[in-house]
Amino acid sequence: MSDTHGQHPSRDRRSYRIAGSEGRTVTASQMAMGHVDDLVAGYALGALEPQETAAVDAHVRTCPTCERALADAQRTVGMLPFLVPMRKPAADTKATLFARVAHVERAATAAALPRSLADQVRTPSLPRSAGTHLVDAAPVAGSSAGDGRSRQGSRTGWLISALSVPMLIALVVTGFWGLQLREQLSTQDAQLAELQSEFANFASGTTSYPLSPGFDAPQAEGQIVMGANQRDGLLQIDVNSKDGPQSYELLVNTDGKLESVGEVTVNQDGQGQARIALDQPFGDYDSVHIRAKTVDPSGDSSQLDTLLRDSEGALGSTGSGLDIGP
């Protein structure tokens, strides 16, 4: 009851009559010393002025006797609603309530998504004829009953919303999948555009060489795409690991001698690509190798001779048996 009459009693200078003290009045601060029997019934029935309510609130916090009397009165008043003959609400009231609950839950779920995606979920790009009115009918959480016109509009909106819940859920779910697919396609489109841009210099005659996964990185994959001149190309790798950014170097093998000819750094998703420029046509090399570029404690890149002695950590290789040349 006090939540509807929330005034602080400390500055209250009104006077009240204490039960059994006819003709005598006291201030709220003085009341703390006596009892509020005279106000308890009015408090329980919600019939006090705000200042009186605040005074009772303050008093019962320090007076167990009045607190008990108030609890008794509230218990009795709490039975009055059952005096009313039972009537049944319209069936659509329940549907409307649960549509509202579902709406708030969806909004909460959408709020937990990444911002860009959540924005798309909140404002689905549906045809206006199909769904705009559903978005317009969204409720304001915590709103109470308003005037007749807005109430009627709200009820209509909720009814429409209630009847459309299954459809809306289906739209949101399929829309979410659609958004994911669209994101993937968008990413692929961007990659394709990037590749097309990269290959623009190569004109026609490009050749792709897939990289075979090595023993130490069986999940890795990649390719080397060489231009028509077989010297300029693009290295793409996907280590299928989310270990974070990591650099790899491309080594070419000529008569057993490895030479570093390029470097590529993968992103958080384990993907990376880099241009390469070879001294000789790609087909002149016996094989190519890609290895993680290790860093020693001093911060210097590992030396090539170290790599020559230790083949562990190889990401992948075209292998000597692969067709790597024209």
Add this chain to the structure above:
Amino acid sequence: MAMPASDEGGSPPDLIEASDADLIGLAAQGEARALEVLYDRYSGVVFSFALRIVADRPLAEEILQEVFFRAWQQGGNFSAGRGSFITWLLSITHNLSIDEIRRRRRRPQKADSEEPEQILAAVPDTGAGADVEDEVWLGALRETIGEALAQLPPAQREAIEMAYFKGMTQREISDSLGEPLGTIKTRMRLGLQKLKDALGSDGAQLA
């Protein structure tokens, strides 16, 4: 108190058997079916009570929705140790309904506004489809409270009803009836005391 559960909403059996406190706890955690069971149990009581106060069926249904919506949102604040769930729910209903009629009172009223009792009488009874056990229990409770209230002197009953069902303050009642404020306070205090004595253990069951 927990009224016998009805199964109008086709809710899972395990939830239908659950206590009010358990259900509101589940509802507060996002279990909408738990809220549905509570709605099936108490929507009639809440709606009837709101209708009795606001005397407007669409508005009473709005309040009904708002009460359960708030119960769902604030269910975590409910403490079974401080009283029954239905008492808590009905106190929310009372606050919302009284706020509404006080708001309306500040606006011009239509000349042909009907009395709450007339509105209530015009709404069809719960009738077929309601749980029979619920009906019997509520009927007996209504009879008990009605008898207790009927035993009060009319002036005391009037003061209580004007305050509780019409949302009038003691001062407003005093002005309306042309009686001293002290008289109204005394009527309320004595009336409520007699009501408490008459209801006795029934009141304790509800709390």
